[in-house]
Amino acid sequence: MADSITAKIFRYDPTVDEEPYYSTYEVPWVEDPTNKMTGMQVLQYIHEEIEPIAYDYSCISGLCGRCSMVIDGIPGLACWTTLEPGTHTFEPLTGFPVIKDLVVDRSAIKERFTDTEPYNKTVNPISEIKDIDYDLYWETLERINMCRECMSCYASCQALQMNNAWEKYIGPGAMMTIAQRYYDPHDEANRVEQAAFAGVFECIQCGNCTNVCPAGIPVAETIAVLQKEAEAAGLKPEAKSE
Ligand code: SF4
Numbered sequence: 001m002a003d004s005i006t007a008k009i010f011r012y013d014p015t016v017d018e019e020p021y022y023s024t025y026e027v028p029w030v031e032d033p034t035n036k037m038t039g040m041q042v043l044q045y046i047h048e049e050i051e052p053i054a055y056d057y058s059c060i061s062g063l064c065g066r067c068s069m070v071i072d073g074i075p076g077l078a079c080w081t082t083l084e085p086g087t088h089t090f091e092p093l094t095g096f097p098v099i100k101d102l103v104v105d106r107s108a109i110k111e112r113f114t115d116t117e118p119y120n121k122t123v124n125p126i127s128e129i130k131d132i133d134y135d136l137y138w139e140t141l142e143r144i145n146m147c148r149e150c151m152s153c154y155a156s157c158q159a160l161q162m163n164n165a166w167e168k169y170i171g172p173g174a175m176m177t178i179a180q181r182y183y184d185p186h187d188e189a190n191r192v193e194q195a196a197f198a199g200v201f202e203c204i205q206c207g208n209c210t211n212v213c214p215a216g217i218p219v220a221e222t223i224a225v226l227q228k229e230a231e232a233a234g235l236k237p238e239a240k241s242e
């Protein structure tokens, strides 16, 4: 067999290591009909055949969102990332505290998703049932509902990673929970105002969140809609003058 993968893996155990380091492993190519290997296959080979490494996963089918990490500089799901033979680098999600190796602490960001009160805020949802049109339901609400809470968008977000807006901006993933109820005709909360207070104008529309989202959610475009609505409602902060 001619092909193989050279995997450079970020290693760090904060309880014993002073600094992170990288370990390099040779992983034999697995022949299958797709002639592709996933990042998860590479990690499993190392873990089972060479030495233990720490990484998270559950479904191995792109659904649970637990295996997100940065592979070759791009955030995404390890089980959903296909690799060619050659050298590939595996790192933890950017901007998250490392628990061990490729496992990060997502709890603080996870809370942001639930803090948005993403449930339908309707006093009596059956008193006035509104039909939801087919396209809105399937193209928008169901699409946003596909969010795996994988946090890949956070690791790629320029507002967070470059502008360090972690305190002012809940981030693209949690903003999608607000957007879903903004589009939901049954929801009676003012989601545009909520988006403004959650820092929607910190988004600089770099588009990275849309590009990395494994659920295919048009994250940046959806945020742009909320920005437009919030600006029309007079909620955009005035630009700071020098
Ligand atoms: S488009 Fe906005 S939310 Fe998305 S990654 Fe860029 S700055 Fe972040």
Ligand code: SF4
Binding pocket: 146, 147, 148, 149, 150, 151, 152, 153, 154, 172, 173, 176, 209, 212, 213, 214, 215, 216, 217, 219
């Ligand atoms: S919006 Fe996409 S990238 Fe962000 S957490 Fe949800 S599934 Fe992951």
Ligand code: FES
Binding pocket: 056, 057, 058, 059, 060, 061, 062, 063, 064, 065, 066, 067, 068, 077, 078, 079, 080
């Ligand atoms: S292990 Fe569930 S999405 Fe990768």
